[in-house]
Amino acid sequence: MDARRTVDAVWRVHSARLVAALTRLVHDVGLAEDFAQDAYLAALEQWPREGIPDEPAGWLLTTARRRAIDMIRRERVRDEKYALLAIDEEAGTGTDSELLSLVFVACHPVLSQESRAALTLRLVGGLSTEEIARAFLVPPATIGQRISRAKRTLAAAEVPFAVPDPDDLPARLDAVLEVVYLIFTEGHSATSGDRWIRRDLAERAMRLGRMLAALMPAEPEVNGLVALMELQASRFAARVGRDGQPVLLEDQDRARWDRTLIAHGLGALARARALRKPLGPYTVQAAIAACHARAPRFADTDWNAILALYDALTQLAPSPVVRLNRVVAVLQVDGPQAALDAIDELRDDPRLSRYHLFGAIRGDLLLRLGRHAEAADELERAAGQAPTRQERTLLMERAAAATR
Amino acid sequence: MKVMVMIKVVGTDEERVVGNAEMLEPMDEYNDKLTKAGILLDAAGLRPSAEAKQVVFEGGTTSVVDGPFTEAKEIVAGYWIWEVGTVEEALEWARQCPVDPTVGRGRLEIRPYFDEADVQALRD
Numbered sequence: 459m460d461a462r463r464t465v466d467a468v469w470r471v472h473s474a475r476l477v478a479a480l481t482r483l484v485h486d487v488g489l490a491e492d493f494a495q496d497a498y499l500a501a502l503e504q505w506p507r508e509g510i511p512d513e514p515a516g517w518l519l520t521t522a523r524r525r526a527i528d529m530i531r532r533e534r535v536r537d538e539k540y541a542l543l544a545i546d547e548e549a550g551t552g553t554d555s556e557l558l559s560l561v562f563v564a565c566h567p568v569l570s571q572e573s574r575a576a577l578t579l580r581l582v583g584g585l586s587t588e589e590i591a592r593a594f595l596v597p598p599a600t601i602g603q604r605i606s607r608a609k610r611t612l613a614a615a616e617v618p619f620a621v622p623d624p625d626d627l628p629a630r631l632d633a634v635l636e637v638v639y640l641i642f643t644e645g646h647s648a649t650s651g652d653r654w655i656r657r658d659l660a661e662r663a664m665r666l667g668r669m670l671a672a673l674m675p676a677e678p679e680v681n682g683l684v685a686l687m688e689l690q691a692s693r694f695a696a697r698v699g700r701d702g703q704p705v706l707l708e709d710q711d712r713a714r715w716d717r718t719l720i721a722h723g724l725g726a727l728a729r730a731r732a733l734r735k736p737l738g739p740y741t742v743q744a745a746i747a748a749c750h751a752r753a754p755r756f757a758d759t760d761w762n763a764i765l766a767l768y769d770a771l772t773q774l775a776p777s778p779v780v781r782l783n784r785v786v787a788v789l790q791v792d793g794p795q796a797a798l799d800a801i802d803e804l805r806d807d808p809r810l811s812r813y814h815l816f817g818a819i820r821g822d823l824l825l826r827l828g829r830h831a832e833a834a835d836e837l838e839r840a841a842g843q844a845p846t847r848q849e850r851t852l853l854m855e856r857a858a859a860a861t862r
Numbered sequence: 863m864k865v866m867v868m869i870k871v872v873g874t875d876e877e878r879v880v881g882n883a884e885m886l887e888p889m890d891e892y893n894d895k896l897t898k899a900g901i902l903l904d905a906a907g908l909r910p911s912a913e914a915k916q917v918v919f920e921g922g923t924t925s926v927v928d929g930p931f932t933e934a935k936e937i938v939a940g941y942w943i944w945e946v947g948t949v950e951e952a953l954e955w956a957r958q959c960p961v962d963p964t965v966g967r968g969r970l971e972i973r974p975y976f977d978e979a980d981v982q983a984l985r986d
Contacts, residue, residue: 467950
């Protein structure tokens with residue numbers, strides 16, 4: 459077996475808790491990660507030669523801890539830290555609360571959102587700078603700078619290594635969930651470039667979400683987000699046609715939806731609801747996705763329920779995209795003219811004027827109302843705004859078909 | 863990637879493995895670890911093969927065989943479905959599975975799922 463792949467896998471599996479345990483010891487997430495990385499490099503050197511240790515996670519922790527002690531002795535850093543290291547010789551490889559603290563530090567509001575995403579993937583996901591760069595389609599140097607700047611910012615702001623107090627928790631948790639969902643949507647919709655789905659990244663986000671749900675079982679929105687991601691991801695295989703072109707929900711082969719993800723996602727949604735707290739925006743969006751997941755055929759979709767959920771979502775998290783999606787539900791419940799009236803109310807929203815789905819939906823409504831020339835114009839404009847080649851092609855084809 | 867991880871036991875060991883009360887607690891702890899790692903999608907233990915039946919297709923005929931299958935070299939006693947980054951990651955998790963030292967030989971088999979690209983290739 460390839461030793462390098464084994465070391466990488468062991469690292470992936472244990473690094474988050476390892477970095478979390480080290481951070482509690484040295485009170486600096488950047489320093490902790492450096493020691494963890496040292497241990498990883500030592501493993502790369504030793505394991506192929508000497509074999510994989512029986513307790514690889516323990517080996518990594520012991521090695522990293524030894525490096526930390528060496529440095530502290532060498533640089534004669536404050537005595538209290540050294541005392542702490544000595545006491546903690548028996549500590550395990552990262553408790554649940556240490557792991558959770560690590561997530562909250564990586565997603566701390568002193569950092570920009572893109573730094574939070576990169577740092578979370580690095581510290582919690584165990585990804586290398588190169589892997590993160592590939593995921594976000596930016597040069598590795600950019601990610602490297604982003605991560606080292608983020609570590610410096612955290613150190614300068616003296617961000618405490620802890621789970622936030624109950625008073626701060628809601629806002630801080632929002633920030634964490636935002637980062638997880640950002641990572642998911644980056645994989646799910648591929649905002650740039652031609653790759654329609656970058657499944658790996660979406661899977662990583664789902665693992666992060668499930669981890670958080672297990673660590674914070676009393677927070678409904680964590681389960682709501684897990685449900686939302688899993689129900690959306692259950693349609694990955696059906697979302698893309700033979701030549702990589704997107705397939706609309708209506709036309710998807712539902713036999714290709716992932717039943718395991720649907721079952722797990724519906725379970726997560728049920729757990730979120732069972733907490734009997736007011737539903738948050740992720741849970742409501744998950745409930746909408748669940749209406750689709752439960753319908754054996756497109757014609758079986760409970761559009762009345764979906765429209766009611768969109769009305770709720772418009773109150774909870776009013777955004778132009780939510781209002782645009784609501785239009786699709788209006789179409790199914792009240793017909794194309796009502797939907798056109800609803801979408802025209804959004805026309806003046808500058809946030810939608812360059813969003814290709816606005817034109818795509820409006821063009822479709824005009825088509826249903828028999829207004830072919832206007833539909834073609836609208837679809838062509840939308841094609842010009844589409845972020846991926848596949849979507850552009852699809853919209854151009856629909857524009858051409860409108861006047862045929 | 864999704865993998866199915868099957869617990870396989872030798873037929874003669876089945877009684878000691880299936881429904882072993884002493885293994886419940888370490889298994890709960892292990893499942894808890896998998897859950898907190900965010901990889902666990904599904905898990906189930908299977909009732910003993912004494913309650914199992916096999917449908918056998920052979921030479922155009924179909925017959926039914928009743929359990930137990932004590933002669934079998936491998937009986938599936940349970941399974942998990944995990945979502946992991948690589949097969950090697952699944953191996954690292956499988957390695958941590960608690961074992962009953964009184965059982966002669968058990969194994970976990972890790973089987974990656976066909977992904978959509980594989981299925982697409984089969985359809986073409």
